[in-house]
Amino acid sequence: MLRKKMNYFPDEVIEHVFDFITSHKDRNAVSLVCKSWYKIERMSRQRVFIGNCYAISPERVIARFPELKSLTLKGKPHFADFSLVPQDWGGILYPWIEAFAKRRVGLEELRLKRMVVSDESLELLSRSFGNFKALVLVSCEGFTTDGLAAVAANCRSLRELDLQENEVEDHKGNWISRFPESCTSLVSLNFACLKGDINLAALEKLVARSPNLKSLRLNRAVPLDVLQKILMRAPQLVDLGIGSFVHDPASDAYNKLKATILRCKSIRSLSGFLEVTPRCLQAIHPICHNLTSLNLSYAPGIHGNDLIKLIQHCRKLERLWILDCIGDKGLGVVASTCKELQELRVFPSDLQGGGNAAVTEEGLVAISAGCPKLHSLLYFCYQMTNAALITVAKNCSNFTRFRLCTLDPVKPDPVTMRPLDEGFGAIVQSCKRLRRLSLSGLLTDQVFLYIGMYAEQLEMLSIAFAGNSDKGMLYVLNGCKKLRKLEIRDCPFGDTALLTDVGKYETMRSLWMSSCEVTLGGCQTLAEDRPMLNVEIINEDGQIDFSADEKQKVGKMYLYRSLVGPRKDAPAFVRTL
Amino acid sequence: MSASGSVSTVSRDDNLVSSSEDSSCPDDSDLQLGLGLSLGGGGAGNSAFKLQQQASFGAQYATSLTAKNFPSSSSFSSSSSSLGKPSHASCAKRSADSVANAYSSQVVGWPPIRAYRMNNITNQAKSVATDEYNSMIEKNKRKNGVVENTTNGSNKNYGTGKTKTSLFVKVNMDGIPIGRKVDLSTHSCYETLAQTLEDMFLRPTINVTGISIQEHDTRVEATRSLKLLDGMSDFVLTYEDKEGDWMLVGDVPWGMFLTSVKRLRIMRTSEATGLGPRIQESSGRQRNKPI
Numbered sequence: 001m002l003r004k005k006m007n008y009f010p011d012e013v014i015e016h017v018f019d020f021i022t023s024h025k026d027r028n029a030v031s032l033v034c035k036s037w038y039k040i041e042r043m044s045r046q047r048v049f050i051g052n053c054y055a056i057s058p059e060r061v062i063a064r065f066p067e068l069k070s071l072t073l074k075g076k077p078h079f080a081d082f083s084l085v086p087q088d089w090g091g092i093l094y095p096w097i098e099a100f101a102k103r104r105v106g107l108e109e110l111r112l113k114r115m116v117v118s119d120e121s122l123e124l125l126s127r128s129f130g131n132f133k134a135l136v137l138v139s140c141e142g143f144t145t146d147g148l149a150a151v152a153a154n155c156r157s158l159r160e161l162d163l164q165e166n167e168v169e170d171h172k173g174n175w176i177s178r179f180p181e182s183c184t185s186l187v188s189l190n191f192a193c194l195k196g197d198i199n200l201a202a203l204e205k206l207v208a209r210s211p212n213l214k215s216l217r218l219n220r221a222v223p224l225d226v227l228q229k230i231l232m233r234a235p236q237l238v239d240l241g242i243g244s245f246v247h248d249p250a251s252d253a254y255n256k257l258k259a260t261i262l263r264c265k266s267i268r269s270l271s272g273f274l275e276v277t278p279r280c281l282q283a284i285h286p287i288c289h290n291l292t293s294l295n296l297s298y299a300p301g302i303h304g305n306d307l308i309k310l311i312q313h314c315r316k317l318e319r320l321w322i323l324d325c326i327g328d329k330g331l332g333v334v335a336s337t338c339k340e341l342q343e344l345r346v347f348p349s350d351l352q353g354g355g356n357a358a359v360t361e362e363g364l365v366a367i368s369a370g371c372p373k374l375h376s377l378l379y380f381c382y383q384m385t386n387a388a389l390i391t392v393a394k395n396c397s398n399f400t401r402f403r404l405c406t407l408d409p410v411k412p413d414p415v416t417m418r419p420l421d422e423g424f425g426a427i428v429q430s431c432k433r434l435r436r437l438s439l440s441g442l443l444t445d446q447v448f449l450y451i452g453m454y455a456e457q458l459e460m461l462s463i464a465f466a467g468n469s470d471k472g473m474l475y476v477l478n479g480c481k482k483l484r485k486l487e488i489r490d491c492p493f494g495d496t497a498l499l500t501d502v503g504k505y506e507t508m509r510s511l512w513m514s515s516c517e518v519t520l521g522g523c524q525t526l527a528e529d530r531p532m533l534n535v536e537i538i539n540e541d542g543q544i545d546f547s548a549d550e551k552q553k554v555g556k557m558y559l560y561r562s563l564v565g566p567r568k569d570a571p572a573f574v575r576t577l
Numbered sequence: 578m579s580a581s582g583s584v585s586t587v588s589r590d591d592n593l594v595s596s597s598e599d600s601s602c603p604d605d606s607d608l609q610l611g612l613g614l615s616l617g618g619g620g621a622g623n624s625a626f627k628l629q630q631q632a633s634f635g636a637q638y639a640t641s642l643t644a645k646n647f648p649s650s651s652s653f654s655s656s657s658s659s660l661g662k663p664s665h666a667s668c669a670k671r672s673a674d675s676v677a678n679a680y681s682s683q684v685v686g687w688p689p690i691r692a693y694r695m696n697n698i699t700n701q702a703k704s705v706a707t708d709e710y711n712s713m714i715e716k717n718k719r720k721n722g723v724v725e726n727t728t729n730g731s732n733k734n735y736g737t738g739k740t741k742t743s744l745f746v747k748v749n750m751d752g753i754p755i756g757r758k759v760d761l762s763t764h765s766c767y768e769t770l771a772q773t774l775e776d777m778f779l780r781p782t783i784n785v786t787g788i789s790i791q792e793h794d795t796r797v798e799a800t801r802s803l804k805l806l807d808g809m810s811d812f813v814l815t816y817e818d819k820e821g822d823w824m825l826v827g828d829v830p831w832g833m834f835l836t837s838v839k840r841l842r843i844m845r846t847s848e849a850t851g852l853g854p855r856i857q858e859s860s861g862r863q864r865n866k867p868i
Binding site: 079081082083084137139165166167183193297346347349350351380405409438462464489 | 683684685686687688689690691692694695697698
């Protein structure tokens with residue numbers, strides 16, 4: 001009855017309804033209702049998210065979504081961030097640009113994470129899509145400032161150029177002078193990760209002719225006096241990343257800056273301070289009151305009392321990224337000042353000495369007590385206790401992301417010398433909306449029992465140096481129904497765990513296992529049983545002999561579901577079984 | 578008892594079997610939610626397994642840890658009671674901590690920080706060092722220097738933060754055909770550089786017992802090993818400066834050294850003649866030093 005009624009609506013009406021459905025999950029669900037809806041949905045879909053670039057081919061994406069305007073692509077597995085994936089593993093952008101250019105896709109936005117982006121691909125991109133508006137590159141590599149120059153020169157409608165934590169070869173920044181005089185549409189420009197010099201005059205002129213500029217993140221090469229001139233031109237900025245903040249506090253330039261900053265009443269997000277004279281920070285205090293986001297994780301020059309004073313002005317902070325030199329006491333100040341805090345990330349500042357500057361469980365407990373809205377945490381600490389985690393779980397049951405990293409990966413609770421099973425168990429039991437979890441410290445199979453039992457919404461789990469037996473992994477695979485990404489390193493999980501429920505992996509995006517107990521035979525069995533999975537063995541030092549003994553342990557395995565079979569660009573050291 | 582005795586000596590595979598026997602409960606019904614002692618064995622067995630796993634990072638590491646940390650039985654409850662003895666606990670804790678610090682710096686990809694950020698930590702260490710040097714100069718210049726709380730530069734200090742990303746120089750040691758490279762930007766003083774070079778050339782295998790006696794305070798650990806800097810050994814550390822001259826390391830302030838060093842050489846003291854009066858002094862010191 002209902003279906004008959006729905007058929008009375010012309011397609012245009014249904015399409016209009018679908019315009020209001022924006023989340024990828026919802027649109028995917030809608031497309032499964034019936035053939036008619038599938039067709040309407042695919043013809044009207046403009047934004048496509050592809051979590052694993054090897055799960056599908058560009059041709060098939062275009063065939064299904066011809067009206068595609070915005071593409072998000074992720075390449076290498078997450079552990080590539082930590083040097084666990086060799087160079088040249090893959091994740092190459094060029095074939096996508098080539099295919100899209102050939103089919104004349106009206107691409108306007110491209111967001112990439114952990115992909116290899118060559119200058120050629122950037123040049124092709126810049127010449128192929130006349131309406132291209134936004135390029136966001138996160139943790140990518142393979143390009144130089146020449147590629148950026150091409151984008152600047154050719155993308156006439158460019159609104160957003162956002163480079164976050166990429167490894168870019170810097171050919172001495174004249175790329176910024178390649179933005180034509182006619183380019184006045186910039187809304188967001190972030191080049192903080194570039195290491196080299198930049199043409200300062202060209203930068204100033206660019207800012208001057210960009211009235212819509214809301215977000216600007218500078219690199220280290222932009223000195224304080226130029227910052228002042230830029231802020232004069234762009235008092236409407238909402239998000240500012242300061243490059244160099246070094247000057248004589250007694251100088252004219254500094255005083256000018258102080259006055260200019262007072263005009264920037266819209267700044268809500270602040271980052272950078274890649275080099276800083278602490279005495280100059282007073283200039284920033286007037287805008288701290290309105291800040292909702294503060295990222296000082298690349299500013300080791302701000303610490304001690306200067307850091308505390310700064311934070312004490314930031315009562316409206318919702319997101320804070322800092323270095324562990326803030327110390328437990330500093331976190332106490334955060335806890336008593338930042339009552340609106342939702343996301344906290346504490347990064348390590350010193351990997352050699354340890355102990356001195358790091359934070360401990362005390363800081364985290366203070367934060368949990370003072371910041372009831374906290375739901376996202378990344379915390380690198382010297383040590384953690386079960387008692388602290390249990391307290392945190394009681395104080396904050398809203399966590400959606402909880403990532404804890406003890407600097408010693410197998411450190412037990414230092415007070416009781418017990419594993420941290422109970423602490424993490426309390427977290428998963430209390431935080432019913434937990435979607436992402438990373439564990440560390442001494443951990444046994446018990447913690448995985450808890451996770452399997454309580455972490456019903458868990459989508460991503462990262463495990464290292466934990467567990468005693470296959471049981472650990474099995475608890476997780478059996479219990480976490482919504483699991484999408486599982487990454488494991490240095491755990492005693494073997495073939496039994498891998499092969500008990502092979503169908504599970506087709507409900508997930510990917511599984512990474514390195515330095516575990518899985519064998520070549522186990523992986524081969526899995527690959528044969530599930531043709532929809534690509535089971536890749538990374539054999540970088542040639543240790544594995546694929547024709548020989550099945551009982552060889554596999555150093556690195558990455559498996560993922562795919563609609564297009566084994567990839568054709570795999571390097572010699574990657575074998576898809 | 579015998580299980581733990583075997584832990585320290587069995588191979589990795591066997592240990593997997595024995596630790597899973599230790600750690601897993603007799604039957605699943607014993608897996609309780611809560612601080613159940615039934616999983617006690619899991620603790621020690623688990624740690625012991627991990628230590629064996631970590632054996633790949635240096636045999637000495639594994640054996641020294643298992644000897645010190647897990648002297649008694651495999652069941653966790655009994656080892657925790659033995660840890661109750663204060664001296665034992667602190668000994669175990671300290672060696673675990675110091676080994677842990679060594680551990681975390683030797684494990685690939687740990688702590689899990691994006692490579693981009695990791696590189697920044699290294700570079701920032703150098704910029705702090707440069708600022709320390711400059712603040713040192715400022716303090717020396719002014720009579721009543723106001724000592725800032727922060728280590729990062731003094732009032733009048735600006736424009737000094739410009740740092741290069743890394744400063745790798747070649748290091749050769751007399752008698753060793755293959756040279757090394759060291760990144761000077763990761764050091765802030767001569768002492769840590771000398772320590773690193775010693776570890777590179779004089780102790781090429783990962784010797785954790787050497788590391789384990791270090792305190793966290795790098796200053797303290799540095800003063801214990803000035804063999805290359807004070808002329809007390811057969812070797813002395815020299816560098817080639819921009820003008821092509823070979824100089825003794827340690828005479829000029831660190832920052833100045835960084836700007837003029839081109840490469841390093843660990844030279845036999847006997848060959849280090851003509852490098853200045855200091856050599857005669859140090860040989861004299863050697864003779865006079867009581868044994």
